[in-house]
Amino acid sequence: MNDHWLFIGAGYGITWASLCWYLLRLRRRERMAAAASGRGGEGARAGGPG
Amino acid sequence: MSLAVAAEGVTRRFGRRWALRGVDLTVPRGAVVALLGANGTGKTTLLRLISTLLKPTAGRLEVLGHTLPAGGDEIRTGAAFMTAGGHAYEELTGVENLRFAARMSGTDATDDDLRDALAAFDLRGAADLPVRGWSTGMRKRLELARLRLRPLELVLLDEPFVSLDEDGVGLVHDAVRGWRDAGAAVVIASHRVEDASRHADDVVRLVGGRVDDVTA
């Protein structure tokens, strides 16, 4: 049973990790785009989760 | 006089590059128009738009009485576009290249017609040799020979004088006169002012994708 929890933990962990990874990546690209367009702040609006 | 080409505010962009910005152009039937300008000023793009290869991003373009995008097939039947790079298959002979063009455009050209077209541009001796071994000037003549295969209402020539010898340039002038006398409109895009303007009724100069100056 114990190694089942290993699989379960890995599954939930990877799901959460990839969601966070995607959000962070989005946010980095948004900041880059905002900086490039010189309309600072709009895209980098920190309200979003992640 | 009816118009072969009527362009109003024709614009074309490729991504961030604006090749043409609001070009107005009228080419009456039976007229020769020289399209001058340095490299990269939009001459070729304009010809590609008129020949229906490209669609304009904005603006109105009427060719041979059809307002694009309608009438594409009618335009392609009546108009011909000689590209600067040419359109020849290396492994095929001169006659075979012309035969392919004739079949694709749906004209009933006999073998004799094809050979006559080649002979008109001094290619009789090379007619049965693969294009692979031909010189640049000979290839240019092959392009011109292809235009003789069918009756045309509009001829678009992109840099027709490049890599031709004096005789070859003379052949282009003869051909242009022939088309004009037959009532066809001819647009010559070239950076060679002298040659392009020789028979021109109109000279249009393109600078940075815009029409710079029109002189009658």
Next chain:
Amino acid sequence: MNKLTMLGWVSIALIAVGSVLGLAVLPADALQGEVQRLLYVHVPVAWVMMLAFFVVFLMSILYLVQRQLKWDLLAVSAAELGVLAAVLTLILGTLWGRPTWGIWWAWDPRVTTTALLVPIYTGYLVVRSMTEDPDRRARWAAVIGLIAFVQVPIVYLSVFWWRSLHQPPSSPQSMWSAYGLVMLLGFVAYTLAFAYLWLRRYRLAATELELELSGPEEG
């Protein structure tokens, strides 16, 4: 907080609640034991994958009909999330399959088809990244998005036959109905998360396209 941000927080909260319910609150499945808990993620993520690729298909059609770049941007945003969801589905599937079937990879038709979706839509994204002209890029991408959606059901069907001919597929057990509610919560949560990420990715794509088009002109 604007609506999109709210959507983001709501979906995150629902995913968190679903995770807690699935991991800690519900008892282990009578037949499968604890491994069952992976399905509360696996199945909704697989659903999001299918939803995403269906959105790519719809947006591709809309682009081909209307030729407006916004449809293309919506399509690529969904394709990116679809690939992410497909990879996640595969990982979760193998993690579930190892304890359940005893092997990592059973050539199950659904698994195999999902695995094939990854290169298909990776191809879609790579073709895009290699094409500079936005109109060309959108046109070719839309064509691939459309063809892919036509081929996928037949790919699934053929893999299904291929498997059923060689050996009967290990049939996945039906789910105990009391778990349905948590599963439903998962569906809602991950669908909302998809909607949030999709729209936010679309907004980014729109900004980036604007930058691309307004940048310094060459020639």
Next chain:
Amino acid sequence: MSDLPRRAAAILWKDILSETRTRQGFTAMLSFAALVLFMFSFAIGVDNDLLGRLAGGLLWVAIVFTGTLSLGRTFQNEELAGGTRLLRLYPGDVRAIYLGKLAGNLVVLAALEVVLFPAAAILYQVDFTAQAGPLLLVAVLGTFGFSVIGTFFSALTVHLRARELLLPLLLFPALVPVVLGSVGATEAFLAGDPLGRAGGWLRLLASYDVILFVVCLWIFPVVLEE
């Protein structure tokens, strides 16, 4: 519409003429296919029973690998001749270009298979003659499906920088039903079809061929637009 076959035939005639003039391309392709067949034997070992049972699959993988190299060149000669776009200067439906190129690929692949089938028969010691008719049908359906998809993706990738890599990436997943159907039917027929499975595979192949052909033909003009 009546000029569609005529112009497709013009393209086919032109391409075959060019191909017969050079022939290096085809010769290289045949050598490559033979090498692939050899590689399978090297990888699997000289187990005649095993090779015989795998023959159907190995043969089709060899066809797909070799065919992909040849499909990649479908529009290359047009690019060398000034650009595929120039074919659009001729009046009429541009689908003629697709049909002509498709026919050309069918001819090339058929020529390849004429050599590959006997080669596989000798190397893997299988007897194709007992079921020659049904196997011919499998070959026709499989080759047609392969060419339909391959010609289409070849047109789509011809302008891309990494087309040698992208063509297989897009092509192979789309070929899954073709490969499974062809291999399944070939193996079933080679075994004398004791379980009556070949019919199902043939129906799958035929329906996929038809669906993909219709879709590709219908959408092809969009690929060539500019």
